[in-house]
Amino acid sequence: MGLFNRWALGVHGFHFPLILTGANMVAMVLTIGPVVACWPSMRAQVSTHLRKHIWPVCAVSILNGVQLALNNASLVRIELSMNQIIRSASPVVIAILGRFILHTPKSTRLQRISLLLLTLGVALTVRTPTGFNSAAVHVGILQCILGTILLSLQMVISQRLLGPGTRIHPLLLTLYTAAVACVTLLPVAIWAEGWDFATYFQERHWETVMVLGVGCSCSVVYSIIVFTMIKVVSATGTAIVGNVQLVLLLGLAEMLLDEMKGWSTRQFLGVLSTIVGAGVWTYCKVKKPSKPSRDYQSVPQVDLETGDGTATRSSSTSIAQEQTSAQPRVQNPPPKKD
Numbered sequence: 001m002g003l004f005n006r007w008a009l010g011v012h013g014f015h016f017p018l019i020l021t022g023a024n025m026v027a028m029v030l031t032i033g034p035v036v037a038c039w040p041s042m043r044a045q046v047s048t049h050l051r052k053h054i055w056p057v058c059a060v061s062i063l064n065g066v067q068l069a070l071n072n073a074s075l076v077r078i079e080l081s082m083n084q085i086i087r088s089a090s091p092v093v094i095a096i097l098g099r100f101i102l103h104t105p106k107s108t109r110l111q112r113i114s115l116l117l118l119t120l121g122v123a124l125t126v127r128t129p130t131g132f133n134s135a136a137v138h139v140g141i142l143q144c145i146l147g148t149i150l151l152s153l154q155m156v157i158s159q160r161l162l163g164p165g166t167r168i169h170p171l172l173l174t175l176y177t178a179a180v181a182c183v184t185l186l187p188v189a190i191w192a193e194g195w196d197f198a199t200y201f202q203e204r205h206w207e208t209v210m211v212l213g214v215g216c217s218c219s220v221v222y223s224i225i226v227f228t229m230i231k232v233v234s235a236t237g238t239a240i241v242g243n244v245q246l247v248l249l250l251g252l253a254e255m256l257l258d259e260m261k262g263w264s265t266r267q268f269l270g271v272l273s274t275i276v277g278a279g280v281w282t283y284c285k286v287k288k289p290s291k292p293s294r295d296y297q298s299v300p301q302v303d304l305e306t307g308d309g310t311a312t313r314s315s316s317t318s319i320a321q322e323q324t325s326a327q328p329r330v331q332n333p334p335p336k337k338d
Helices: 002-011 017-037 045-052 054-077 080-087 090-101 109-126 129-133 135-162 170-203 205-257 265-286 316-326
Strands: 299-302 309-312
Touching (some): 002 054, 017 205, 054 080, 054 135, 090 109, 090 135, 109 265, 135 170
């Protein structure tokens, strides 16, 4: 999807990122809405979710729409390669936000090294004199950085909505985010780009239909996959998978769009640092975890449906004591009297 958006918005000349993002949201509502309406068990959950989790859902929806608009707007001004390098730093932001919002465990030393490599790679790639001499490139980099921060916050909140205690179906969350984004983003898109888009459509109506059709199709599939992955492998794991595609996208961008032709040695060192950092982070997340301590404390869990706090005991000593106490006691028979 990123490769197509870069071609459409930057190379082809379809300079309407807000219109494209708004069309993507409308396409999600029109495709997922009928599916939910025809699915009785899923349809019955809508009122409950909107009653109990309306504010987190609205937050995810607005964040999703704004970060997509910022990302598409950045593709008008900067290359896809630089865009993907900046967005590859999302595990750093997710690790920080997850620590405070989801109370995830502290990062290990190797994980901190990988996050440092990711940050260094992004800094080496974007902080170049040629990039900051151009005002358009400067704006595109800032848009991409802000979009990456909002994307990370959206993924952390989405993990909380999709996780235990709430368990919203990914298809429903995709529908909710698209519906709210239509209300908040589409009027802004029409106000900012409506007249220019109408002129462009009259001159190139078939090309416009093609760009919107392909872009909307990719966006619907992409959003469903992202929310499903967040539910299955967590927000950090989803960001890691996104970094795995970094190498493929960089290669395709070079072969198809010839974007990295004028890059400096410093930028290529940044790409190498980013790829190594993403690889180390992936290794830290997929390797077999070490055995937990026998006497670690219980972790409080909060049920998002009821708000009740419960303590999940995970001490192996306590479990062993419970198992011992649960076993029936065998009493020895009294000694026989002679």
